[in-house]
Amino acid sequence: MSIAPAFHPIGTPGVAWGAAERGQWLARQSRQRSYREDVVDAIDRLRTRFDVEDYGRLVYGEEAYPLYAVRSRDWHDERPVVLVTGGVHGYETSGVHGALRFLDLYAADYADRVNLLVVPCVSPWAYERIHRWNPDAIDPNRSFVEDSPAGESAALMRLVAPLQGRVRVHVDLHETTDSDESEFRPALAARDGKPFEPGEIPDGFYLVGDTANPQSDFQRAIIEAVAKVTHIAPADARGEIIGSPVVAPGVINYPLKPLGLCASITGARYTTTTEVYPDSPRATPEQCNEAQATAVRAAIDYALAHH
Template identity: 70%
Template sequence: MNTYPIGTPGLPWGEAERAQWRAQQTQQRSYHSEVLSAIEHLATDFDVVQYGELNDEQQVLPLMALYSRPWQPALPVVLVTGGVHGYETSGVQGALQFLAQDAQRYTNKVNLLVVPCVSPWAYERIHRWNAEAIDPNRSFFEPSPAAESAALMRLIAPIRDQVMLHIDLHETTDTDESEYRPALAARDGVPFVPGSIPDGFYLVDDTEQPQPEFQAAIIRAVEKVTHIAPADEKGEIIGSAVVAKGVIQYPLTKLGLCAGLTNARYKTTTEVYPDSPSATPEQCNAAQVSAICAAIEYLLSDA
């Protein structure tokens, strides 16, 4: 029996239930002080563009992207996205840390487009969904039900076919099992089926266009920073078969995932485990940075 406190078991949520859920979400951190302030400091080295905004009840939340300078049409385009799920902190902070400490190494080698926080409303409330109880990372299709996803697709559209590498930064947390999966089951009116949370870092490759050597290169780099998630007793991670050390596969575009929004040859979704007793927030951020750098180095070595 679904015991989530909102809704009636077996019945999908309507607007009343979504409103009840939304009323329970409170701001727990500041997008302006934790993200926008960092972006302001990066403006001396990158072209900063506002590509949309979210109109929260209390404030306007600008959607921001950073482009490497100078942008050179002959160079491959690398897309880095973070914070598609706002509660996955190292995706946001890892993207910002990469821009601050490593991105300049790739000047005149690649064109970088970095969107550190796709979902600022969810970032402030430490939640997976947006204000409409919609998962942006299942909404990268036309027409998108999520304003965050639709705005990012509009931003990417002019260069969609030029992107050679897209790395989308995520986390898998213990609250996936304690809060978000039960909430999802309640929202959709289906029974909650308990699962397990993998202990460690892993990647999600594209079922339709797998790149095993690319994924392996990232795993080798990240395991110097944090541990890699092992397969469970079924040989799986979160219900998907492990195809290589720390790697599973999803049909990225078919599922409407952010990592599938371009035709990039190299795509991956990182999944950091911040609740591990052996992983600090600093390690989680460093793992994301290491993954980005390893992905770019692989692209350059294959050019």
């Protein structure tokens, strides 16, 4: 669906932001929900069943955010590793709560078959502000690169570095929202001093595979499972979803590594980025969370069946 963007109030059209404009942007951000109450407390309730690792700490001004990863308690090195990440974009709510839902309801089904490493909320500051960026106006999901400028991305890469070559599945949980078009893409254009080109928000769930390693059957299996929970996004009139060609129902591909995207960090054989559409009149928050958890389950099931 098309969303009419509002005029972005910060900066001069055609001129990239400097420190003053970034400061103006930061001053407009306000805390709207609690990372501790929504995420940390939920992780604490899982401690009786999983190992919880404090893998870093983000300090922004007077605020500090501990970063948590949840691991299989019965970890065996001979088992394949499954990485699940949520909240790389903090405003994408079902990514966070879908990861927590998977841990609470479904992870036990895989206890003796895989080693699970789940990071429910990569970007806690942005989770609280319901925003895409971190306080430096940096998008963590374009920052999974060497010497990353985003603390969120750098911390996650340090966490998974010892697992390079051992991760079989990585599912990165995201959303595509109406605010992408009305707020975040206009802000990106303003930040970079570029013209804003309106796009179209797809109505439904879709996946982003890796152009260099598309794994089409894997992606198809996830789509088929999620279709039982919520509707799949159709291609637009150009045969695209968010400007990329649809290569199978509900599937597009991106060059993950060159774009610095989270799903590129392990080199896993099976990688995908989920995209739930929470603003659809046809989807509830419960459906969105379940769609994310279902995608993780389908990804693991496929990888185990095709070892």
